[in-house]
Amino acid sequence: xxxxxxxxxxxxxxxxxxxxxxxxxxxxxxxxxxxxxxxxxxxxxxxxxxxxxxxxxxxxxxxxxxxxxxxxxxxxxxxxxxxxxxxxxxxxxxxxxxxxxxxxxxxxxxxxxxxxxxxxxxxxxxxxxxxxxxxxxxxxxxxxxxxxxxxxxxxxxxxxxxxxxxxxxxxxxxxxxxxxxxxxxxxxxxxxxxxxxxxxxxxxxxxxxxxxxxxxxxxxxxxxxxxxxxxxxxxxxxxxxxxxxxx
Numbered sequence: 001x002x003x004x005x006x007x008x009x010x011x012x013x014x015x016x017x018x019x020x021x022x023x024x025x026x027x028x029x030x031x032x033x034x035x036x037x038x039x040x041x042x043x044x045x046x047x048x049x050x051x052x053x054x055x056x057x058x059x060x061x062x063x064x065x066x067x068x069x070x071x072x073x074x075x076x077x078x079x080x081x082x083x084x085x086x087x088x089x090x091x092x093x094x095x096x097x098x099x100x101x102x103x104x105x106x107x108x109x110x111x112x113x114x115x116x117x118x119x120x121x122x123x124x125x126x127x128x129x130x131x132x133x134x135x136x137x138x139x140x141x142x143x144x145x146x147x148x149x150x151x152x153x154x155x156x157x158x159x160x161x162x163x164x165x166x167x168x169x170x171x172x173x174x175x176x177x178x179x180x181x182x183x184x185x186x187x188x189x190x191x192x193x194x195x196x197x198x199x200x201x202x203x204x205x206x207x208x209x210x211x212x213x214x215x216x217x218x219x220x221x222x223x224x225x226x227x228x229x230x231x232x233x234x235x236x237x238x239x240x241x242x243x244x245x246x247x
Contacts, residue, residue, distance in 0.1 A: 048200040061165040068167040068182040077179040101185030109134045141166040161188040
């Protein structure tokens with residue numbers, strides 16, 4: 001065997017060893033690090049979406065406080081005066097505050113005033129849970145811990161999930177005795193989801209469980225979450241993105 005052939009074999013062996021080592025580093029060190037980084041960023045994006053929804057609920061609650069702790073509202077519950085209605089309970093109230101539901105309930109559960117409005121269609125709407133002449137004071141919306149506390153969360157309705165808050169009706173100085181409860185709601189619809197996606201720079205969607213037939217990948221993620229996982233992370237079908245599911 002000539003010296004030239006021996007040199008070529010040595011170089012080829014070194015090159016092969018280098019390729020094997022490079023593949024090993026990429027496969028077992030670099031690639032897992034990138035996957036972990038991608039998963040970490042995907043989880044952070046999911047957290048931003050949840051925080052944005054929680055922030056919207058908080059803003060809804062703060063705005064409700066301005067109404068529920070107000071001498072004019074405190075008086076309205078007693079006499080249902082027309083001046084308050086004409087000045088405040090008008091269609092513009094829904095549009096200006098992006099609300100779908102406003103409800104005033106007295107201490108006995110009687111609805112003093114309640115209306116719902118479909119902003120996308122610019123017409124009245126109704127919610128089954130608020131359809132009767134009175135409300136169940138044992139329901140979660142009326143289970144307030146004290147005079148100045150609030151119930152805040154997401155309520156499932158026939159029109160989809162709705163951000164809801166409730167507060168006791170008090171004087172402007174947050175004094176009692178309380179004269180009932182005020183409830184406000186905002187549907188977590190496509191428009192609000194699109195707005196949240198714009199604010200967070202995260203492409204997001206919302207699936208209602210139960211009440212919606214889930215696609216296979218979402219059903220699989222749901223099963224994983226039910227088993228105790230905090231997040232279910234998968235690659236999209238085209239491999240271009242990570243899909244993060246949580247409940």
